[in-house]
Amino acid sequence: MTSIESAAPQPLLTTEVPGTAALLVDDDGRYLLHLRDANKPIWQAGRWSLLGGNTEPGETCDEAMVRELREETGLTVPGLTPFVTVETVDTDGRLKYRTIVYLGTLNRPAHEIPLHEGIQLRWTDAAEIVHMALDPGTAAVVHEHRKHPRPRLDSAGRPPALRIQETAAQRERSIVGVHLYLERDGAVLLGERAPESAFAPLIWHVPAGHREAGESALTCLIRETAEETGITVHASDLALVHVVDVRDPGSPVPRMQLFFAASRWQGEPQVLEPDRCTQWRWWPLDALPGQLVEYTRAALTGIARGDTYTHMGWAA
Template identity: 40%
Template sequence: MPPSPSHIGDLLTAYLARHPGERGALEPLLTALGTDGGPAGRTALLGHVTCSAVVIDRDRRVLHVRHRATGLPLAPGGHVEDSDESLPAAALRRAVEEVGIPASFFSPAPGFEAVPIDVDVHDIARAPAPAPAKGEPALRHYDFRFAFHLADDAPEPAPQAGEGEGTCRLPFDGVTSPGLRAKLGASDPDGGRSGEARPVPSPLFPSGSVPQIVGVHLWLERDGKVLLGLRHPDSAYAGSLWHFLAGHCEAESATACLAREAYEEAGLVVDPADLGLVHVVHLLHRPGVPPRVQLFFRADRWKGVPELREPDKCAAWRWWDPEDLPDALVPYARAAIEGVGTGRLYTETGWPG
């Protein structure tokens, strides 16, 4: 399901704490958050939410995609889809799709992990056919713009056909959006990499803290074997590798999240009360990306047989002997299985030193 109105409201609250003078322009969206269907839907009357990625390299330039029709440089972005877990995730997805650089080379700009750097409000004229009702307003877009760093060793952009006419990088003062240009100049979202002032801290996190992504994983055993899923080759993460049934926590408890993911991914009914923690992996994929706390829960009981309910993500379910695991297994999943086998509760991987 798409990001919830409460999620959008939390982002707006954090944003307006920094930019209270923009409340008037954003008031219609605040009102629309309580309407049926939610503002992220493309058919919402009052307007809908789009997301853009403000991708910043170490030379304080912003990556743009040249629009196919006009040739104008635009930040990668677009509509929110039902599969997007959050607005920042939607922005990141669009960046990956439009510039052809894997998500692992992007990381949230410090101070902007949980708040957009800019929210642009603009009207889009409705199509002439069918004719709009008399007095019907133009469709209003609210574009949430999220700041990301581009890793120094990122490959060159490789846009796919249909995703624009190449890319370019513009300095902060060359960005065409006046609102974004002003915020880039004032907030230093490059995180001080150029030796200048540090960015404004996010109001949602204490100064100096780094948000951690929480992942949850379902440990099911049958006849001494553990259930693993084969990731689809085109999956955004771990394509063609075996992995646990897993997901990322939203605004919910870890056990509630895992129960939800079990049903959405495999049609399994799990009571959160029947889940017990068996292992924790504190994972750093690579420097510069958000660390992840990976929680593994064993279910004492469940209902159902594993189904392929998300075939674009998982191609097969199979029960594996922990002593005879596949070679093509997500490394931290293997570490967790080995940890449980030895009675160890905690593993760290990917951290320097």
């Protein structure tokens, strides 16, 4: 069971990218909750939560909160005030991430608020929350607001902290990505991502994808390669040559990126998904493009050295 305890705010970790969230309350004491997308590799998929997101490089938490509300809903909420800091720790008590929750007042029907991310917005009475699938942090924040409806800042302007301990069932999981390393005459196959691509627009990348339900990594790679390039590869001709273990500060979920080399294949690369990739090209390994996905460059460097593992974004 998730446990909640009061805790004095700790200094932000030097490598930490804190999250932000908005506890928006109307004059009837209802809370604006956001139903997140389900069946996606995102934090708390399919659960009700607060609006918000991570800070970006160079942003303060205040600036990030304003930006996230504007991006997600187009809302501008004056008078947002830090209310609590939610600190999530693992089962061993180690801090995993920290979210600054801002309190604000909003009186606007949910159906009039344009939602650009997620499934639904709704105003919710506190009594209804016990019957909803909430993320633990949101449930803790609402419970705290019922006890202390006004911000309680210390002399330094910091809000109190709520510490939430994960259960074993909530332990961190990783997204698995698969990537094809094709080398021919000292050159590697790379594709330039489409300008409208959600990931790495106008950046070069190897053929890659994420596995679907019921797929092994090899089955996924064979499918993705055929769909993206028209090239046929067989599992018996694939070998795992590198793993990049990535914690991206812009994502709450770490990623395990697997790179497989093909000893044989059939066909020549074609642009079959122009909304994702606009061209394929063989790049000499000693003259790779400047605009290359960062973890892909790390993997290619590791493969050239004969290394099998690289970690990025982790403290150690």
